[in-house]
Amino acid sequence: MSPPAFPATRFDGVRADALAVMLSVEDGRLVVAATDGAVLEREPVEGIGISEPFANAPRLIALPGGATLEAPDGGGELLRALLDAGMRVSPVVRLRDWPAAVALALAALVALLAFAYLEGVPLGARWAAFAMGPRLEQRMGGELLSVLDAHYFRSSGLTLSRREAIATRFAQGAAAVAPGTPYRLEFRAAGPRVVNAMALPGGVIVLLDGLVEFAIQEDAVLGVLGHELGHVVHKHGTRQVLQSVGVGAAAGLLWGDFAGSAASAPVAVGLLRYSRDFEREADDFAIAFLRSQNLSAEAVHGFFVRMRDRQRDEIGAIPEFLSSHPSTDERIERFRVEMERR
């Protein structure tokens, strides 16, 4: 009894025209015969390269001599004959054809992603930020400040004595809660209604005139500076940069081919959660800072209440998941509790 024969096309690799052939598997060898029965090749099954089997695609077989075969193999009989003859299949292909493994892979994928997002990326960024030399961070911060100076900031309009008073009181507090942490306090001004302070990588803290004026009480300014010092101590600026790289890479991997722009939306929303965590951590630090200086949280509390009112008048409420800071109500509540603790 002769073994079953399978119709195929043979390309010699030199010319593009096709030759109709019949394939059969005999004694561990793949036999290629012309339609008149003349045997063209008789290759050991282990020596041939075969494409990963896909349901609707033909089998593409590379012979050692440079010729290729294309067999429709709709029923998969040729593949089975080759497997029976001892052809090896990659374990990855076997994984693909085993439904339980695919389900497991999906579950593992979701777990892995969730873990990376909740724990892995923040931990990795934290480790890298603290392992990174201070000079690299200072360089990043310095470069960022020079860009901001060129495009956005003006020099501060506060009197020298006012600046010195704030800097001195802040230095006392910093020495108490974060001894040995290098920082640099910079006074700047931006637009008249810009109420802000920020911590750049490398320990630069920028305080804008708008905030000092809006705060009225100097204790509130110190509370905000304590918050920024918290960012410096925890290296939040550097960690933020590193986390955005990590989440961006993962999102690109998942959805990158679909639409690069759509991939960036989950990244932006995903990063905000990290940012809110950082803000809460910095608020903790601000409270510790105030306690060390025996200052009441009342001024900071009042500051946030007035900020909230102003924000509502101007832009309306922002849903929390779209915000880089914890909701103002949540922060106000924390400082109110702290205020009443004393």
Place this chain on the structure above:
Amino acid sequence: MDSESLLRKRYADSSDEELTFLARQGFTYVAWALLQEEMTRRGLPQPAPEVADVAVKTPYVSQPVFTGAGGEYFRIWSVNLLLTLSTLGVYSAWAKVRKARYFRNNTQLDGHAFDYHGNPVAILRGRLLALVLFTAYSWAFAFSKVAGLVTVLVLCSAGPWLVMRAQQFALGNTSFRGLRFGFRAQPRQAYAALLPVLVLWLSPAVAGVFMTEPWWLGWTVLGIPWMHHRLKAFQRGHASYGDQAFTFTPSALRFYAVYAKGVGFVFIGSLVGGLVLAALFAARRGADPIFGLSSIESLIYGGVAVLFMYVMAGPYYAARVQQLVWSRTRLGDVRFLTVIKAWPLFRLVFRNAALTVLTAGVYWPWAAIAMARYRIESVRVESAAPLATLAGGIQAAVSALGEGAADAFGLDIGL
């Protein structure tokens, strides 16, 4: 569908300018068939051709067939993704090869499938190189001006060569009917074609370092269609199949037209989308539709609308570019056309985007398959003789140029 009716449908679908473009190509078989058809439509008598050379035979039209299936690709995709994530990206090179094989093996033209032969180790090498360059470019200016300028210089001097190698790798590792495609550009040609593009592309970043408000550099935006055209002309003009060379008829103006349409489309669409969204939300709260919204709310709704339009406009624009590029590409006497209609494409893209979002990304493999099927099956290959007959005259390339290069490292530039 037989080749004749395909062709008739194709011409019925063509715009006036496309028909005129074809007619201007001289009296080839395409123009002949067009002329015949148009004359029949107007009821003109058809005289016998006086020149026997004007191929009276109808051109042969082949439509590629895509046989991929979403369920099958889903299994490959999920295993690929898991292995890639758990090896911290190292497996991505192997995943890329499996994916490329899946799409090429499932693309058949005239009954024969395409194949991919990329070496995963070479792709991994290429990815590491790309990672280093990309990281350097993204962060160099954050560290110092000198580091940034050095990176720009490195990019300019290596860029054209890298694009050339990427194209050699992609084409040199694709085969059809046992023969490889190829890319035969010399480094000299790569620099002549791409160095001006790179300089224009990077100039805003460089100028931004030295000047405070280089607003006037916005004009480089106007150069983007020109840059895209130059890149495509380079990539297509030097491609080959066996010993046959592809040719590309340049037309920068047409790229400008495609870009203008795309930009106008995004602008109008996002305006309408944003207003509708705002009106919906405001109506629910009983406020004035437009002025009743706080500024932050209108920002959010407008942003959602723009994002939506962007997701929709991206594939539309890609399809139009595909159509334009293919209509300008030829392989000897073989001509390529793309039949893409706006509405069916939109329905497909909308369905893909909506289901992908609703299933938190799980639908993605089905979406990718549906998109590939649409794009591949919209191509028509027109030839004077059956493709199988033409194939008899095509041989493997004799020159080994680019063959060794195809194995060194596989860059994966998504251009």
